[in-house]
Amino acid sequence: MNELTGRLVIQQCLSASLKLPGIEGREPELVEVRRGMVVFVCFLNQASEATVEKLVKHIIDIRLSENETSRRVSICDVQGDILIIPQATLGGKLKGKAMQYHNNVDKNVGEALYHKLCHGVRTAVEQVSSGNVKCGVYGARQILNMDTNGPFTHIIEV
């Protein structure tokens, strides 16, 4: 198996909100989504645009959303929302009692890839669905509230 370059944790939500830090003295912004999924993303060493492309495809294609007949379909099939949250801690490796993050991509590279991922998902969703795609702020602490009807958590690695 090749070295991992990206990791997602995906949780289904009924609604979610993310309070972004107030930048340059501005008021904190509240980003909200309705029913859909919350996607936590981390880029690892060697992550590239190819990593972003694969992750965009998985986020759009993966059949994790329940439709009205309880079948699992893609997020666009249910016109669901997507909240994409940068989550560098997903790259952590347990060493003794502490997590180490040596496998994480350089912060500037990670930020650029994160923006590409958000742009890629938004562009793909817009073509086929009325769902909203919302994003967080890379490298900042963000206050998340999430409501689920079964958290239904999945890990995707590429």
Added chain:
Amino acid sequence: MNELTGRLVIQQCLSASLKLPGIEGREPELVEVRRGMVVFVCFLNQASEATVEKLVKHIIDIRLSENETSRRVSICDVQGDILIIPQATLGGKLKGKAMQYHNNVDKNVGEALYHKLCHGVRTAVEQVSSGNVKCGVYGARQILNMDTNGPFTHIIEV
């Protein structure tokens, strides 16, 4: 590397609540925790009591909780609560556009290991901390609400 036998997703929370299904006609029960962590757990093929022991140790020892000086310490060091949620979907593997769960442990074995894990964590916490340990119901859909001040998501595999 040996085959994986257990997987955790750990998220820090300010508070969380889990609505358990009403069993045998009873009203749904609401399980609540205060500041601490939400632990999602999945047992994979070949999981055993050794897996449970390792996971209990990690949950108790791992330094993911922020103390008043912003240092990362163990959950017991901050007298934090723990909500342990069974989450078989963490064993999923992406195949094409769908998740497959062939690596998951047999349901009955998984349920027994889950109860051992909850018991083990509760016993360990009680000895050193006033924090509460709360659990979900294995194999049932549970309604989760979670509030965080930065979700701070980690994956632990054993």
